[in-house]
Amino acid sequence: MKKVLITLFVCLAVFIGCTNDKDELLNPFNGDCTGVNASFANDVLPIIQANCQGCHGAGSTNGPGALTNYDQIKNAAARIKNAVVSGYMPKDAGPLPAAEIRKIRCWVDSGTPNN
Amino acid sequence: MKKILVGCLLVLAVVLTGNVTYAQDQDLLKELGSDSVKKEHVKNAFKSSRVIHSHSMEFLGKGVLDVRILHRFGTVDNGIKDLFGLDEANMRFGFDYGLGNNLTVGIGRSNLNKELDGFIKFRPVWQSQGPGSVPFSVVLITGMSLRTQDFPEPQDVYKFKHRLAFYQEVIIGRKFSEAFSLQLNPIYLHRNLVPGTNDDNNIWALGVGGRMKLTKRTAFVVDYTPILSGRQPGTKDPLAVGFDIETGGHVFQLHFTNATGMNEKAFLTSTTSDFWKGEIRFGFNLSRVFTIRKKKE
Numbered sequence: 001m002k003k004v005l006i007t008l009f010v011c012l013a014v015f016i017g018c019t020n021d022k023d024e025l026l027n028p029f030n031g032d033c034t035g036v037n038a039s040f041a042n043d044v045l046p047i048i049q050a051n052c053q054g055c056h057g058a059g060s061t062n063g064p065g066a067l068t069n070y071d072q073i074k075n076a077a078a079r080i081k082n083a084v085v086s087g088y089m090p091k092d093a094g095p096l097p098a099a100e101i102r103k104i105r106c107w108v109d110s111g112t113p114n115n
Numbered sequence: 116m117k118k119i120l121v122g123c124l125l126v127l128a129v130v131l132t133g134n135v136t137y138a139q140d141q142d143l144l145k146e147l148g149s150d151s152v153k154k155e156h157v158k159n160a161f162k163s164s165r166v167i168h169s170h171s172m173e174f175l176g177k178g179v180l181d182v183r184i185l186h187r188f189g190t191v192d193n194g195i196k197d198l199f200g201l202d203e204a205n206m207r208f209g210f211d212y213g214l215g216n217n218l219t220v221g222i223g224r225s226n227l228n229k230e231l232d233g234f235i236k237f238r239p240v241w242q243s244q245g246p247g248s249v250p251f252s253v254v255l256i257t258g259m260s261l262r263t264q265d266f267p268e269p270q271d272v273y274k275f276k277h278r279l280a281f282y283q284e285v286i287i288g289r290k291f292s293e294a295f296s297l298q299l300n301p302i303y304l305h306r307n308l309v310p311g312t313n314d315d316n317n318i319w320a321l322g323v324g325g326r327m328k329l330t331k332r333t334a335f336v337v338d339y340t341p342i343l344s345g346r347q348p349g350t351k352d353p354l355a356v357g358f359d360i361e362t363g364g365h366v367f368q369l370h371f372t373n374a375t376g377m378n379e380k381a382f383l384t385s386t387t388s389d390f391w392k393g394e395i396r397f398g399f400n401l402s403r404v405f406t407i408r409k410k411k412e
């Protein structure tokens with residue numbers, strides 16, 4: 001029984017199907033936002049709701065404070081862009097996927113439209 | 116800070132040496148008393164199957180289900196304004212089950228990245244005392260995590276494999292005395308997808324976990340996992356210190372940590388808070404065990 005367990009364990013431990021992919025290479029971005037349709041309502045707000053509102057919910061005093069509506073997010077846009085592009089935010093949750101960073105970056109660079 | 120660390124290591128070394136002597140004395144005294152001493156496995160090296168965030172050398176009994184609820188709150192440095200971080204919470208709930216005394220499986224789900232995780236934990240060597248005893252335990256763990264949160268557009272560049280990360284871990288630990296246990300747990304983590312072009316898909320870390328019993332029901336625990344190579348840029352080594360409190364079938368682990376992640380992939384790759392700069396979070400692990408299958412008489 002013990003031998004069977006050890007064999008099973010080793011088989012599971014030697015996993016198959018590992019890859020060494022890089023998100024930046026899957027989503028190459030040269031800084032050109034042409035063709036990136038970054039919408040506040042459809043892209044930016046859902047990303048912020050999913051990743052930021054744990055710490056930046058209503059009444060938050062962390063960093064730029066609450067990020068729950070357009071005005072708050074617009075006022076903090078430059079800080080948000082810097083934080084997510086550098087990977088500093090979301091705090092303790094790892095950098096956002098490259099495509100999400102690009103949406104935020106392009107939305108800020110296009111003048112934070114309420115679209 | 117280095118001085119404090121060196122001091123701590125020295126204290127640890129002194130305690131450790133003393134306890135080795137103590138353990139040997141205990142063994143010799145036991146052997147004097149009886150001619151028919153039997154080999155006995157050493158139990159309760161840790162109160163829980165986790166030190167704090169890392170796996171411990173401790174196992175569930177056969178047929179025992181451990182329901183685990185874990186919370187990590189926001190950093191305490193904002194003070195009373197957000198009740199020392201209690202306004203923000205991340206959680207993981209999980210179910211561990213002892214298939215045998217040396218084999219445990221578990222699954223869990225964290226809200227961070229909506230991650231599922233699972234593991235198999237096996238103990239080929241169990242510390243024992245008496246004739247033919249082994250002075251330490253060796254535990255092997257293999258596990259994986261699965262991101263269930265949707266990837267952003269364009270989603271077609273992402274495959275299922277990009278949601279996965281794997282880890283392999285070995286724990287070498289010893290219960291030196293009733294009061295003191297120490298373990299080393301090297302971990303290898305592989306992420307199928309990393310954010311940056313220069314980020315390493317493979318991470319090596321060497322965990323150190325210790326437990327010092329304070330009273331019959333409480334213990335002081337330390338869990339530190341320095342990352343040796345492949346560090347995700349900007350991340351820090353996860354460190355947690357706290358207390359285990361045992362009350363009947365429950366074990367409460369109350370602690371302070373810089374890590375929000377509650378599975379291996381999360382705490383090794385996402386800890387950006389710096390413990391030594393006061394970016395500390397309060398957290399707790401709540402463990403409740405249920406005996407599902409009773410032992411045969």
